[in-house]
Amino acid sequence: MRPIKFKGKRVDNGEWIYGDSCSVGDKRYIVRRETAEIINCCPSIPQKVHGIVFAVEVHPETVGQFTGETDKNNKEIYGGIRFGNGWTKGGDLITSSRNTSWKSGEVLYRSSAFRIHAFILCHLLPNCEVIGNATDNPELLE
Numbered sequence: 001m002r003p004i005k006f007k008g009k010r011v012d013n014g015e016w017i018y019g020d021s022c023s024v025g026d027k028r029y030i031v032r033r034e035t036a037e038i039i040n041c042c043p044s045i046p047q048k049v050h051g052i053v054f055a056v057e058v059h060p061e062t063v064g065q066f067t068g069e070t071d072k073n074n075k076e077i078y079g080g081i082r083f084g085n086g087w088t089k090g091g092d093l094i095t096s097s098r099n100t101s102w103k104s105g106e107v108l109y110r111s112s113a114f115r116i117h118a119f120i121l122c123h124l125l126p127n128c129e130v131i132g133n134a135t136d137n138p139e140l141l142e
Contacts, residue, residue: 002068006030007078007090008058009135017056021063028060062135064090067107067114067121071130077121079107079114080134089134093141098127106134106141 006021008030020031031054064078071077071094080091087108094116095104105116114121121128132140 003066005066007062007064007066008060009062011057011059017058021065022055023060026060028058028063029055030058030063031055061088062090063088064092064133065109069114069121069125071128072126073129075130077107077114077128077130078133079109079121081109089138091134092130093132093134093137094121094124094128095131096124096127096129098124104131104140 004020005018007016007018008021008028009015010017017030017032022029022031063081065081067077067079069077077094078090078092080087080089082088091106091108093104093106096116102117107114107116107121109115116124116128131137134141
């Protein structure tokens with residue numbers, strides 16, 4: 001069974017943070033793993049206790065979920081997830097040396113699997129390589 005974890009881009013400084021995901025109202029947070037049990041993640045998140053940061057607000061559209069897979073360089077692969085009426089831009093961009101009809105694509109969770117275009121991600125491994133993500137590298141989607 002794959003570990004369930006997320007990434008998101010911090011609102012305060014634009015850096016990526018990894019951990020558990022939680023929503024409170026219209027705000028989205030990433031809760032650092034080492035502190036998630038302490039605050040029980042939701043519904044009311046103390047962002048700081050005794051000066052230690054537990055939860056960090058992230059841009060909701062940047063949240064991506066760990067697929068449980070790594071690329072050929074052992075880098076974790078994250079996929080975009082449903083957000084409102086569309087998809088988050090938290091999905092990694094993948095290229096594959098396998099003979100496919102596409103050069104690169106974004107990993108998205110749809111139809112009960114992480115996919116790149118119509119291909120299920122696990123069918124493309126180990127020939128995949130993360131080349132960026134939809135948030136930081138939108139030009140690679142063109």
